[in-house]
Every structure is written in C-alpha cells, then in structure tokens.
Amino acid sequence: MNVVRAAARCGWLVCAVLVVVVAAGCGGSDGTPGTPTAKAPTKGGPFFGVCGGVDVADVVAATGFTGLRRTVKTPSSCVWENEAGDTASIDWFRRSPIGRERAAVQLGKDRVDDIEVNGHAGFTGVSPGICEVIVGFDADFFEWLVATDRRPAAGDDLAEQFCVAAKSLARTSIERAQP
CATH class of the missing domain: 3.40.1000 (Protein Transport Mog1p; Chain A)
Structure with a gap:
C-alpha cells in the first residue's frame, strides 16, 4: 500500500507518526540496514548446575x-x-x-x-x-x-x-x- 492511499484511510497526524516510525526502522541514512550502537556480549558463561x-x-x-x-x-x-x-x-x-x-x-x-x-x-x-x-x-x-x-x-x-x-x-x- 503506498503512503498516499494509507494517508487517505487515516488522519494525517496518525500517518505522519507511522511514516516516522517506519522510516526510523529502515536503516541508516546511507541506505544500509540500521545497526545497534553497542553490541551486548554473545558468549555465555558456564553451566552452574x-x-x-x-x-x-x-x-x-x-x-x-x-x-x-x-x-x-x-x-x-x-x-x-x-x-x-x-x-x-x-x-x-x-x-x-x-x-x-x-x-x-x-x-x-x-x-x-x-x-x-x-x-x-x-x-x-x-x-x-x-x-x-x-x-x-x-x-x-x-x-x-x-x-x-x-x-x-x-x-x-x-x-x-x-x-x-x-x-x-x-x-x-x-x-x-x-x-
């Protein structure tokens, strides 16, 4: 569904918020996927029983x-x-x-x-x-x-x-x- 048709189905304010949220999740400004700024450790610790x-x-x-x-x-x-x-x-x-x-x-x-x-x-x-x-x-x-x-x-x-x-x-x- 394109943005214009979506805007016609809902209020402009709701759609503006939707566009901002969707755009924020799409990645960096250079078109690359977004990445977290800090990675959590991925290696787990021992088994403590x-x-x-x-x-x-x-x-x-x-x-x-x-x-x-x-x-x-x-x-x-x-x-x-x-x-x-x-x-x-x-x-x-x-x-x-x-x-x-x-x-x-x-x-x-x-x-x-x-x-x-x-x-x-x-x-x-x-x-x-x-x-x-x-x-x-x-x-x-x-x-x-x-x-x-x-x-x-x-x-x-x-x-x-x-x-x-x-x-x-x-x-x-x-x-x-x-x-």
Whole structure:
C-alpha cells in the first residue's frame, strides 16, 4: 500500500507518526540496514548446575542459618528459607545485561560496591539485613542473596555477615561450574 492511499484511510497526524516510525526502522541514512550502537556480549558463561551447584548443607555452612529448607527449585533459581525469616537464594540469568541489574540494585540498596570473585567481576548490593552478590560471566550473571526478616541486635552488622556468606556461596558456585 503506498503512503498516499494509507494517508487517505487515516488522519494525517496518525500517518505522519507511522511514516516516522517506519522510516526510523529502515536503516541508516546511507541506505544500509540500521545497526545497534553497542553490541551486548554473545558468549555465555558456564553451566552452574541446579541451585548453583550447592545443596542445603552448603547454604547452612555458609550462612549459619538453621532449619533451612528449599522452597523453590527451578532451572534458574533456588530459594532456601526457615521459620525465623532467614533466606538464601540464587538466580542465574542467561543472556541478560548485568548493567541493567546493577542499575536496579543501585535504586533499591543503600550501598553498591565493586567486587571480584574467583577472578570474575561483580558487585554487592547492601542494605540492613540483606546482601546481594552479583557476578558476571560474559553475557550471563548470577546473583546470590542472603537476607533476614529479623531485627539485628544493637551493634550487629548482619548485612556484612551476609555478604561474607553470599561471597562464599558465589565462590562455591564458580568452583563447581561446568564449562
């Protein structure tokens, strides 16, 4: 259908918007197809196994939480919880930009710090009673989260303790990963 007939069937304003949208998707001004300005990494990371390669005993050893039971188990996510309100979880993201995750964590956490775990760059997101450790692998990343609903006793820095636990779990997942 040509532009004139299309214009006759709809209002000029709607058609003008349609022409701009269609033209924008047609490519560069030199007639070449449009290309993104920045390419995301295409190589994926290793296979971390179900639950990041860890079991409840590993989570208990890292966190010190007692009475944990796995409440979620999917190919990309596992969650362990107890009656006291303690939680540990791993989420594995394939072909997902870690930068977008960092932006979300920066909005929701009190502090974000760069880290390195077993030679892989990442960052932590920290707020009272919670620590997230996010580690990137080319186009993939995983996130270990350790948190509690409990109120800490005066002087307790649970978030820092939880970061130690989350980093330990991240190291274990990396060490057990399969290429």
